Amino acid sequence: MPEPLAECAGVTRRFGRLTVVDGVDLAVGPGEVVGLLGANGAGKTTLIRMLLGLLPVSGGSVRLFGRPPSRAARRRIGYVPQGLGLYEDLTVAENLAFSRAVFAGSVSASSATPATGVPRPLRRYAGICVRDLPLGVARRAAFTQALEHAPELLLLDEPTSGVDPLGRARLWETIGETVAAGAGAIVTTHAMEEAGECSRLVVLASGRVVAEGTVAEIVGRARTAVVRSGDWAAALRRLEAAGVRALLSGQTLRVPDRAAADVARALAGLPVQVGEEPATLEERFFGLVAAKVPG
């Protein structure tokens, strides 16, 4: 197995008495996209900041390219923060020129872009201030900036939020090409649609890893009870009274982590059909996280 590009071993971070990241093990190797999934406050951003060396660990160790995080290691990382990391009052061309100056010396000679140019998909926006760009284009520019120095490791924090499905697919094409060329990537996301793009997922809850694997491995055999009824509202109210929370999906109700028989019992007397279907990743996620968060 090739050496991991980034590795966390028992990483812990405390803020005062609050433990935000609690004994996390994580590794990403060349050609891998690891998705970090977690509720708000699960510790995703703190973990990313420790990986970047922006925040010291309270316990455990972080290694980047086999060594502790350093400025030199950061040169080999492409980072797209949630806020994109572009200067809003500079144009696309100016932003790219600035980041090239910052990374001067480490920009790979094989980079397809001439030193002063703007790559083709962005060329028509070259002279436009970032604040005036449509979000999809701004994200594209942030990706371009983060990838220009041919990084070996990508750290992407919610890279496609607010982008339409086709635009998102295009951004994932870029991630996919970079990874196919031998880089590794760590991606945080809330969008379950995006989880399928990752080669492996790590689910965090309250700072701990609660599940790890492919989407299929994480969902496993989890089932969801599905209620079909001409009057879903009545079924919803009945379930609510029984303390069971159902999720509306079109005209059907889905009840994660409940057996069809239990749900049918709660709905006795109503004209409903209750079946079971494999859980979605999102539904499995509720179970994983709810088990972890007290109350």
Place this chain on the structure above:
Amino acid sequence: MTGWGADAVSVRFGSRLALDLVTVTAVPGQVTAVVGADGAGKTTLLRCLAGALAPSAGAVRRPPARRIGYLPSGTGVYVDLSVTENLTFRSVTYGIPASAARRHIGDYLERTGLDAAADRLAGQLSGGMLRKLGVVAAMLPEPKLLVLDEPTTGVDPVSRADLWWLIARAAAGGAAVLMSTTYTDEAARAARVLVLDSGRTLAEGTPAEIVAAIPGTIAVLPGPPATAEERRLAWRRAGAWRLWQPPPVSLPAAAPSAAALSAVSSPAAAPSAVSSPAAPLQAASSPADSASAPPSPAVSWPAAPSSAAPSAAVSSPAVSSPVGAGPPGRRSELVTPDLQDAVCVAALRRELDAAGPFGALGVGDA
């Protein structure tokens, strides 16, 4: 049509057309989702429905202001008031009797986990908690029309489940819910969906109708797109590549393409399913969709340059090379599309339509 909604609404901000003849209906007891990227016009449309913006053209049907619950795109609450203070203030302004208000507030807070933060300032809540508070506040007056602007964006899946429970509860109570979202999987939970792109309707109908109205078929490629044609019509999804295979068209000059496509086309790809690319993927409620489709769609796809220069080198994408067949030995599998595929196809069609054969190949940009 019953319910509240917008009929052929257009909104102009200066020279910019933010909404272009958009129609949407919010039916009591149902959730209608408006899905689109940032900047697609979702907020503008919802503001019209909530009565916060007068459209430049078209009509809006909405209940009196008192019976509208509205979560705007900001926080929708006072950040310097506590959770309870916000809700109490809201009930007073809507004239809700104090006892009823207390009962509702207590119930909502408990069921959404906001009770633990009841005395916290709204400005100190996490993103998910803040959105829950905003939705609860909008629901307090038991509105007939509940307008929610991106209640779940940036919200983690657990809070999103709470929000969906609130939304379902409002609909179960008889409210017509109109919500916007950037997530297609979330829109698929709604009874009806409107897909917006650059202020225009890309598709409208129930999720099933929108999916059924996809012209042609969708396949999974065995590997990355191998030809320029494939690259134009493919997108990445779940680590694989999906390819839109436009329906074979009955264009005389295009006869050979039908044979080339036959390897992967399906019976669903009947020419009658073709509609003009300029027209939205409008799912008709009647099955006789073909009747409403333009009579000669084939020639207009894609629009401008192909009709001017119908040469063999620059033919329409549906007509040229064996789409989906790729190099010999490659075989693509047809998939059952979902709403996300439908939205991607609609966006692809618009893109191809806007660019024409030259632009889509990037020639104009070179």
